[in-house]
Amino acid sequence: xxxxxxxxxxxxxxxxxxxxxxxxxxxxxxxxxxxxxxxxxxxxxxxxxxxxxxxxxxxxxxxxxxx
Numbered sequence: 760x761x762x763x764x765x766x767x768x769x770x771x772x773x774x775x776x777x778x779x780x781x782x783x784x785x786x787x788x789x790x791x792x793x794x795x796x797x798x799x800x801x802x803x804x805x806x807x808x809x810x811x812x813x814x815x816x817x818x819x820x821x822x823x824x825x826x
Contacts, residue, residue: 800822
């Protein structure tokens with residue numbers, strides 16, 4: 760299992776920061792923003808190789824399930 764920031768969302772927001780810098784905003788004036796969106800990925804093949812059983816409730820919430 761992996762739970763982490765959604766990179767597509769991070770890159771989209773970084774593009775907004777770049778646009779602000781290119782229009783004259785000083786980089787020091789930009790706020791540091793934490794990630795807003797997270798992804799949960801479950802690898803069932805690895806889980807079964809380790810003898811783990813992933814509950815259906817976690818599989819239902821996962822953004823990606825690798826079989």
